[in-house]
Amino acid sequence: MKIAVMQFPGTNCEHETLVAVKAVGMDGEIFRWNRSEGELSGFDGFFIPGGFSYQDRIRAGVIASKEPVMQALLEEAAKGKPIVGICNGFQILVESGLLPGTGKIDMALAQNVMVSKGKIVRRGYYCDWVNLRHDAPSKRCSGSFIMEQGSLLKIPIAHGEGNLVTTTPKLIERLNEQEQVVFRYCDRNGRVINEFPVNVNGSTQSIAAICNPEGNVLGMMPHPERSFFAWQLPSFDPRKQRPDAAGPGRRIFESVKRYIEVSA
Amino acid sequence: MSQKINLRVWLKIPDAEAATVKNTLARRFGYADILNDVKKERLFSIEVDCGDVEELARSFAKELVNENKESCKILIDELNFEEGYVPVKVSLKIEDGEAISTRERLRSRLGFTNVVDVKKATIWKLYLGGMDPELRAKKIAEELLINPHKDTFEITSRMG
Numbered sequence: 001m002k003i004a005v006m007q008f009p010g011t012n013c014e015h016e017t018l019v020a021v022k023a024v025g026m027d028g029e030i031f032r033w034n035r036s037e038g039e040l041s042g043f044d045g046f047f048i049p050g051g052f053s054y055q056d057r058i059r060a061g062v063i064a065s066k067e068p069v070m071q072a073l074l075e076e077a078a079k080g081k082p083i084v085g086i087c088n089g090f091q092i093l094v095e096s097g098l099l100p101g102t103g104k105i106d107m108a109l110a111q112n113v114m115v116s117k118g119k120i121v122r123r124g125y126y127c128d129w130v131n132l133r134h135d136a137p138s139k140r141c142s143g144s145f146i147m148e149q150g151s152l153l154k155i156p157i158a159h160g161e162g163n164l165v166t167t168t169p170k171l172i173e174r175l176n177e178q179e180q181v182v183f184r185y186c187d188r189n190g191r192v193i194n195e196f197p198v199n200v201n202g203s204t205q206s207i208a209a210i211c212n213p214e215g216n217v218l219g220m221m222p223h224p225e226r227s228f229f230a231w232q233l234p235s236f237d238p239r240k241q242r243p244d245a246a247g248p249g250r251r252i253f254e255s256v257k258r259y260i261e262v263s264a
Numbered sequence: 265m266s267q268k269i270n271l272r273v274w275l276k277i278p279d280a281e282a283a284t285v286k287n288t289l290a291r292r293f294g295y296a297d298i299l300n301d302v303k304k305e306r307l308f309s310i311e312v313d314c315g316d317v318e319e320l321a322r323s324f325a326k327e328l329v330n331e332n333k334e335s336c337k338i339l340i341d342e343l344n345f346e347e348g349y350v351p352v353k354v355s356l357k358i359e360d361g362e363a364i365s366t367r368e369r370l371r372s373r374l375g376f377t378n379v380v381d382v383k384k385a386t387i388w389k390l391y392l393g394g395m396d397p398e399l400r401a402k403k404i405a406e407e408l409l410i411n412p413h414k415d416t417f418e419i420t421s422r423m424g
Contacts, residue, residue: 054284055280055281055284057280057281057284057285058281058284058285058408058409059411059415062408062411063284063288066288066292066293066408067292095411105411105412105413106413107413108411108413108414108415110356110358110413110414111356111358111361111362111414113358113359113361120359120361123361123362123364123365124361165358165413165414166413167412167413168413
């Protein structure tokens with residue numbers, strides 16, 4: 001089971017992501033953007049890590065989305081292989097049309113706008129630990145394959161452009177109806193409150209992650225590789241005292257592994 | 265009666281973002297033969313309701329332009345561009361937090377209480393050869409320069 005961790009100029013989470021891939025028992029390697037895209041067909045799954053590909057020039061993710069390797073990933077996605085885009089990886093998937101999955105650019109991850117009690121209280125880059133509620137049914141999506149609907153994850157975010165907006169008529173309704181909304185920002189009890197600080201970036205309906213209609217492509221703004229081990233958790237979390245224990249982000253990587261096993 | 269100060273700002277040093285756009289258009293979109301160059305400007309459109317507009321414009325330029333690396337051109341109640349390229353003005357159609365922050369900085373922190381509004385945009389200057397450069401510029405904007413779910417664009421006027 002071989003995973004390609006994609007690296008574009010400006011990607012900065014590829015090593016942590018690769019550590020996580022290997023820690024759940026998958027083989028993996030970092031795949032630079034300028035390698036022959038034909039080599040991608042030899043991999044069973046793909047992670048597009050976070051960072052600032054091409055320094056976010058023009059807008060986050062757009063230059064990377066035009067690279068030949070992304071066209072190859074589109075073909076691999078059509079074969080049903082799992083692709084998980086994290087943070088900037090999610091932005092790249094949106095700009096390439098792989099998410100929400102119509103092949104067109106159907107939405108944008110725009111600049112964060114934090115709203116509370118009807119007022120804008122903050123804008124722009126923000127990093128914090130957030131709570132996520134898994135809203136898709138179990139096995140709906142490759143990257144949350146082993147997770148039960150309604151289960152909670154504590155994972156960090158760090159981004160300036162994660163505010164899901166769209167002018168596509170009825171897109172949000174369709175994502176909800178087809179169970180493509182995989183994670184929403186929520187409080188520690190799992191309640192979705194559509195304002196800051198629970199909704200950390202102003203995203204429509206507190207959406208933090210979506211998948212394509214087939215479920216094999218997942219894009220998520222939070223960083224599971226940064227909460228893969230318990231020692232990565234914040235000091236106020238009691239699980240941090242058990243450094244060898246698994247962190248909540250591990251479930252994303254275990255899900256991809258299980259998805260590949262089941263799909264084989 | 266309010267007046268509008270347009271502040272066109274560009275880098276004196278090499279602009280890596282413009283170079284990336286040029287490379288991407290040439291290598292990924294097939295414009296190598298007709299695209300001679302790409303340059304970029306930031307545009308501040310500042311609406312004021314009183315005061316010496318020329319003096320205000322110079323003050324705003326002092327605050328918003330880093331003279332070590334940037335140059336600017338001030339235009340009062342007009343916005344036009346030189347011949348030789350197609351100017352594509354890209355701005356957010358959702359709320360522009362940076363423009364609001366700039367307005368508040370000018371009004372509240374720097375005391376320019378006559379500032380009514382600030383809008384920001386990016387001007388992509390596309391040096392295009394061949395037939396119908398404006399049509400090509402429109403296509404380039406739609407293909408690369410904007411995400412229609414958050415951005416809008418217009419081909420702005422040039423000097424006749």
